[in-house]
Amino acid sequence: MTETLTAAKPAKYAGYHQREVPGTDRELTAVGPGTPFGEYVRSAWQPICLSSQLGDLPLAIRILGEDLVAFRDKSGRVGVLHRHCAHRGASLEFGVLMEHGISCCYHGWHFDIDGTILATPAEPPTTRIKDKIVQGAYPTIELHGLVFAYFGDPAHVPPPPRLDTAEDERVELKPFVLSIPCNWLQVYENSQDPVHVVWLHARIAGAHFDESNAAEQELDFLETPLGMMNVQTRRWGDAVWTRNVECILPNLNQTGALWESADTEKVFQRVGLTRWIVPIDDTNSLQIGWRHLGSHLDPAGKDRPEAIGVNTIDFEGQDDSTTYEQRQRRPGDYDAQVSQRPVAVHALEHLVLSDKGVVLLRWLLRRAVRAFAEGKRPPAVGLDQLSTFTQDTVTLLPQGEGDDRTLLRRHGALVAEAVLASAGRTPAEREAIVREAVTGLRQG
Ligand code: FES
Ligand SMILES: [Fe+2]
Numbered sequence: 142m143t144e145t146l147t148a149a150k151p152a153k154y155a156g157y158h159q160r161e162v163p164g165t166d167r168e169l170t171a172v173g174p175g176t177p178f179g180e181y182v183r184s185a186w187q188p189i190c191l192s193s194q195l196g197d198l199p200l201a202i203r204i205l206g207e208d209l210v211a212f213r214d215k216s217g218r219v220g221v222l223h224r225h226c227a228h229r230g231a232s233l234e235f236g237v238l239m240e241h242g243i244s245c246c247y248h249g250w251h252f253d254i255d256g257t258i259l260a261t262p263a264e265p266p267t268t269r270i271k272d273k274i275v276q277g278a279y280p281t282i283e284l285h286g287l288v289f290a291y292f293g294d295p296a297h298v299p300p301p302p303r304l305d306t307a308e309d310e311r312v313e314l315k316p317f318v319l320s321i322p323c324n325w326l327q328v329y330e331n332s333q334d335p336v337h338v339v340w341l342h343a344r345i346a347g348a349h350f351d352e353s354n355a356a357e358q359e360l361d362f363l364e365t366p367l368g369m370m371n372v373q374t375r376r377w378g379d380a381v382w383t384r385n386v387e388c389i390l391p392n393l394n395q396t397g398a399l400w401e402s403a404d405t406e407k408v409f410q411r412v413g414l415t416r417w418i419v420p421i422d423d424t425n426s427l428q429i430g431w432r433h434l435g436s437h438l439d440p441a442g443k444d445r446p447e448a449i450g451v452n453t454i455d456f457e458g459q460d461d462s463t464t465y466e467q468r469q470r471r472p473g474d475y476d477a478q479v480s481q482r483p484v485a486v487h488a489l490e491h492l493v494l495s496d497k498g499v500v501l502l503r504w505l506l507r508r509a510v511r512a513f514a515e516g517k518r519p520p521a522v523g524l525d526q527l528s529t530f531t532q533d534t535v536t537l538l539p540q541g542e543g544d545d546r547t548l549l550r551r552h553g554a555l556v557a558e559a560v561l562a563s564a565g566r567t568p569a570e571r572e573a574i575v576r577e578a579v580t581g582l583r584q585g
Contacts, residue, residue, distance in 0.1 A: 163488040169506055170324045170484050172420035173206035178506070179420075181513040182391045183293035186302050187419050188429045191316045191451060192286050195219060199243060201234035205292055206422045209279075215240045220254030221290045223277030227258075252276045285431060286316035297518065305527050305568065306395060306412045307431065312438065314415075314431040315449045319459055321428060321475060324484040325392065325420040326503075328428065331478060332386055332394040333498030335360060335373045342458075346471040349457045351402040353377045359549040362498045363557060365389075366564065367520060369505055370530045371498050374553035377403040379539040381549055383556040387530045388502055390509050390519065392418050393430075395531035398438040399456055403535045405440075408579065409560070409572040410533045413438055424483040428459070528564040528571070532556075536579050555582055 165171075172179040182205065189204050195213040201224060202209050208224040210233040220242060224232050231247035242253040244260075251260040256278030258271040279290045282301050291298055307314060321328055331337065335358060342348070343355035353375065361372040370387035382403035388394050398413040416430030432449050445455035452460070458473010468476050492500055509519055534556045538548065559578035563571035 162486060164486075165324075165484040166326075166487040168510060169503060170326050171423055172325065173422070177510045177514055178391075179205060180293075181510045181519070182420070183291075184297065184513060184519060185293075185299060185391055185393075186282065186289040186291050187392075188287040188289050188318075188417050189221065189419065189427075190288050190429075191318055192219075192283050192288055193316075194318075194451060195288065197238065199234050199236055199238065201232065203421050203425075204290070204427075205420055207292070210234050210236070210243075211281075211288065211290075212236075212238055212243055214238055214242050214254060218254050219281045219283060219288055220252075221279045221281050221288075222252060222254075222256060226250060227252075227274050227276045228261075252278075254278065254281075285314040287429065287431070302393075303527055304395075304415065304529055306415060306433065306529055306531070309411060309433075309435075309568070312411075312433040312435040313446075315434055315446055316429075316431055317449045317454050318427055318429040318451055319454060320421065320452070321426050321460075321479060322424065322483070323426065323479045323481065324424055325418045325426040326506075327478050327481045327485045328426050329388065329392055329394065329418040330499045330502050331474060332388055332396065333362065333369065333371055333502045334496070335371050335386065335498065336495040337477065338373070341472065341474070341477055349473060351400055353382070353401070353403045359546060359553055360495075360497070361550075361553060361557065362501050363561070364501075364505065365530050365561065367529070368393075369498075369501055370557070370560075372553045372557045374549045374556075375403070376540065376545060376549060377535075379537055380404070380406070380535050381538045381552045382533065382535045383553045384533050385530055385557060385560055389529065390505060392420075394418070395529055397531055397533045398433075400439055400441060400443045401533055402441070403533075405535065406537055407533060407535050409568075409575040410438070411568075412529075412531045528566070530560050530564075532560055532575070534575055534579060536583065538583065552579070552582055555579065 168177050189202055190211055194200055199210045199212040202211050209221055210224045211221045213219050215238055222233055226233055226245040228248060228250050231245055233243055235246040236243040244251040249262045253259050256276040261268055261270050279292055281288055281290050285307060338354050342350055356375040356377055359374040363370055368388040368390040370385045372385055374383045380403050384397050386396050394416055395412045396414040413433050416428050419427040419429055434444050434446055448455040459475050555578040559575040563574040
């Protein structure tokens with residue numbers, strides 16, 4: 142028996158026996174029309190570009206494996222159409238923007254933003270083509286500088302994605318979009334992998350964010366009404382810092398203030414980054430969303446608003462804009478995620494305790510994908526739930542005689558419980574609820 146095991150799995154130099162690369166986890170990673178996740182993700186509005194990208198020319202885009210064209214017509218309305226003209230397939234990226242809609246460059250077929258044919262000028266006036274054919278089109282909305290489209294069943298258009306964090310009057314929302322050449326899931330699940338914050342972002346090659354990120358964490362992972370959040374609690378000097386980072390299914394994530402240094406007390410401070418991971422196709426994705434700018438989120442003035450936009454963001458490691466050698470010496474999220482292969486192969490992974498958040502996220506996604514396939518509509522952010530959960534709370538709690546890990550865990554649990562329990566209340570009420578939970582800890 143022992144011999145058989147040894148032969149099947151040599152202890153050393155096992156490369157020869159481990160060359161096979163199995164298939165990918167298509168239930169969660171395939172995004173094209175008709176795929177399980179692809180259909181589920183189409184049930185939510187998806188940001189596709191920045192409003193500022195729609196100028197006096199059409200924009201060719203590819204989203205969820207579909208080739209499209211986005212444009213703003215001369216009356217200011219936004220259209221998203223199938224890219225290839227319904228006549229003989231010329232790309233509408235070469236089309237002409239009209240007062241209403243767009244005209245194909247080849248024979249002048251004129252489409253409105255809903256795909257209706259307004260004119261087929263080379264055909265006789267009696268033609269009934271307009272009554273028989275439409276160009277594929279998707280509904281759009283614009284929110285805070287982002288263009289969203291809805292790619293799902295037109296019988297079930299969800300409400301626009303309203304978020305409490307986007308309605309905070311103290312912050313300016315600055316839209317951005319970055320592309321990343323790998324499958325969407327390995328980008329998304331990074332946000333439920335807080336262990337990488339300690340290693341990739343702080344200990345491996347110096348601090349990408351504040352040095353406090355290098356402190357050991359006490360971790361927990363909890364389901365929320367819209368997905369899940371992690372509970373990261375660290376000691377930093379005399380302070381205890383609990384950060385919650387959430388995923389709102391299917392593909393939205395919010396992260397706390399980017400430069401948080403945990404050196405002043407705060408309660409229920411909200412987010413620095415709201416971003417969707419939108420699949421372009423199975424092996425390419427967009428990170429697209431808003432950076433939240435405000436002096437309370439960035440007291441040290443580290444934000445660089447001028448560096449936030451199309452293919453650029455004001456924090457390190459999100460693209461391949463530095464040299465290969467620089468990336469090898471100081472890798473970032475981009476390098477870690479893209480190098481997991483074009484589509485990470487789950488069957489080759491060895492998931493361990495520190496992957497608990499990734500395991501829970503995949504489980505929740507799989508459950509949602511299967512429920513959707515059975516006809517159950519997912520909760521929609523903005524309708525069923527406006528409150529979101531990402532926050533930071535820092536409390537002055539000097540290390541005492543007792544077990545500090547227990548104190549950290551208690552702080553994390555009380556904050557998380559209060560953050561969840563306060564859903565549906567006003568921001569001020571939510572802050573008061575979290576404050577009271579932490580005050581109780583201090584007294585107790
Ligand atoms: S291919 Fe577009 S009008 Fe002919
Ligand atoms: Fe990261």
